Amino acid sequence: QLQLVESGGGHVQPGESLTLSCDVSGLQLSYYYIGWFRRAPGKEREGISCVFSLGGTTNYADAVKGRFTMSRDNAKNTLYLQMNNLKPEDTAVYYCAIDRTGASGSRCLRDTLYSFWGQGTQVTVSS
Numbered sequence: 001q002l003q004l005v006e007s008g009g010g011h012v013q014p015g016e017s018l019t020l021s022c023d024v025s026g027l028q029l030s031y032y033y034i035g036w037f038r039r040a041p042g043k044e045r046e047g048i049s050c051v052f053s054l055g056g057t058t059n060y061a062d063a064v065k066g067r068f069t070m071s072r073d074n075a076k077n078t079l080y081l082q083m084n085n086l087k088p089e090d091t092a093v094y095y096c097a098i099d100r101t102g103a104s105g106s107r108c109l110r111d112t113l114y115s116f117w118g119q120g121t122q123v124t125v126s127s
Contacts, residue, residue, distance in 0.1 A: 002116050004096050009121030016086055016125075022079040022096030022118060027094040029053070031102035036070060036081045037093035037111055038123075047109030048094070049081065053102070059109055063089075086125045093120040 002026050008020040020036070035050030049070040051058040058070050069082040079096055097114040 002028075002098070004098065004116060004118035006096055006118040006121040009094060009123045010126060011124040011126070012086055013127050014087055014125055016018035017082070017084045018086060018123060019083065020081040020096075020123070022081075024077045024079065024096075026094055026096075027077070027098070029098075029100060031111070033102060033104040033108045034072075034079055034096065035099075035108055035114070036068075036079075036094060036096055037114075038088070038090075039120075040092040043092075045095075045111055047111060050104065050108035052108070059106070061109060066084045083123070086123075086126050091123060091125050093122050095120045097109060098119075 002024045005023045012018055032053045034052055036048040037045050038048055048064055049060045057127055067085045071080045097119045098116040099113040100115055101113050118124040
């Protein structure tokens with residue numbers, strides 16, 4: 001059974017860094033998209049970063065380009081999101097998710113085809 005478990009959230013001050021992890025288990029697919037999303041209070045969920053299972057370009061939302069980096073450790077079945085220079089507007093619940101269809105393509109930052117989600121981890125940025 002596919003499971004996604006996020007961890008690493010917390011409360012940091014503006015300008016600080018945080019690394020989120022997403023442990024993936026039970027994934028039997030070869031072709032899929034995996035990504036990070038977030039939902040800030042009172043706002044819709046938005047895509048942060050995403051990549052195809054076989055590699056290629058990692059897409060980032062404009063709001064986090066140059067500050068956030070997504071990476072994978074295939075040996076550990078873990079997805080990471082390194083977040084630097086955090087801002088108060090980054091405050092949100094962060095989720096990892098998988099598009100099992102593998103069809104998101106260049107629109108992988110949209111959550112339309114993502115059907116498996118973790119429980120989320122809270123990130124709060126404030127002084």
